[in-house]
Amino acid sequence: MIRAAVLPAVGAPLEITGIELPEPGPGQVRVRLAAAGVCHSDLSLSNGTMRVPVPAVLGHEGAGTVLSVGEGVTHVAPGDGVVLNWAPSCGSCPACARGEVWLCADALTGVGNVHAHRADDGSALHPGLSVAAFAEETVVAAGCVLPAPDGVPITDAALLGCAVLTGYGAVHHSAAVLPGESVAVFGVGGVGLAAIQAARIAGASTIVAVDVSPEKEALARAAGATEFVVASDTTAREIRALTGKQGVDAAVECVGRAVTIRAAWDSTRRGGRTTVVGIGGKDQQVSFNALELFHWGRTLSGCVYGNTDPAKDLPVLADHVRAGRLDLGVLITERTALDGIPAAFENMLAGKGGRALVVF
Template structure:
């Protein structure tokens, strides 16, 4: 039996229970989790904002050690340290063939199947194909990425989602260049990673924006040169900081229509606004036809860092080992499975950075 965090239905309390987890089948890998990050997507799943097949084991941002492999597995073996990949590319669909594995049309297939069960026989689905809020999980071979030596196993969990997404938004989607100005809306785990990544890219000014004044110290720790409280005047304040021009790049890491609109307005003429946050389908954003033409800005979304995790994890590990990327600074709370609901409350209230579930603390 394996201890896990189970969501039976949207809006229901999270249950910490024992589940029955079968061994790996052909092409599958069993992992003992070392740690799992608490992501906003997990909160969205509990609230029903993201579609999911229920009941499920939450969690998708994790790292651990391979304990068993099924037949035909060739890329990892027992004892290997790995990062979990919640969106493994099939390498065969049109998006993969076009060189965009982050948009793989089959990446979510694993989340719809049963992989474990409750003691009463009720089948369970792995949240986002991973089920990382558990002491152990079983995933397809494509969902495990070898972790380079030297990177701490617990904090490496963040490489699987927050860090890969935030870093990729800066370096792969927006392609920030040295000397440019960046503004970042929302300072959760992804937003803080965007701050660090903008610094790595050599941005001259990095403006952090959040609704909570408590985030200023955290923002500056991660590379922000200025901090603004989010309100209707934020775009004007950004233009004031940038000599009336606006930021070269804006990153929206909140997932709200008003924040997207503000990020767009804070961007200079010809600049780029990148939406990283996941918003609701009823939350609309509007622009006039004239401003779209006049400002010639680019508005784009970034899914999973717009990069291939197979290539990105070694790249990120290189930055960690060189001291350019600080994973531990992103973690403000190290918790157990039973503390996940409180972590969701902090996240909803905009407090702290990443909460990390650490197993065998």
């Protein structure tokens, strides 16, 4: 029996309880978790913004060590360090055929998912976002594990599986930031801090961090922000003032709220790019008029998982870490245990801190 954080029902408090895992079958891998990041997507699943069958074990940003593998698994072996991949691509759908693996139609269908059971009553537990990382151990489909990069502490490597891939990809793949350009990042959480570092790595000349909390300024500047703006009704005006009244070349929105998306758009120069990374609810409606769409000539795009291919991008991120260009420690503002996840959710709701990391 192992311990896990179980979501019994949408909107209900997490329960730390014992669960039973099956041994890995063909094409499956059992992993002992070293660490799991607490992501805003986990909060969105728990409160119903995103759908998940319940009861469920949440958690999707993790890393650990392979305990055992099922028949047919050859790319990892017992004892190997691995990073969890919560959206493995199938390689054969139309999106994958186009090279857009982040839009894979089958990535989150649950094919090959392993259902754990509660130790007390035997009820089946759904693995949230395919990997169920809020547990001491998990059994996942082989496509959900990638070899952990050498030279990166396995606990910190957990962040590579979501926050860093997403933030880095939003800047390098979706917004395609070039050296000398200006960037605004809205939301200084785990993904936002990764995006700020990615903008610095890309050679951005001005990096404006925006957050509702003034206390986030130190975090933002440590990640590489050159300017910090406290979010308000005048955010766009302040950012334009910092960029010669032009606006930034690229804005990256990591919050998922209508008001923030609109502010990011308004902060972008004529012909600039606005990338929406944050996951918002259906009630978050954003309005534009036809004339402004024509006049400003801006691009507004969504961004899924940083538009990354984890298998290709993970080694790139590891090179940045080993070279000292990417500091994973800057993202982590709290290390906690399983029972600290509810408090981490509360901190996210209150806009406090960067990434909380559950260390097993």
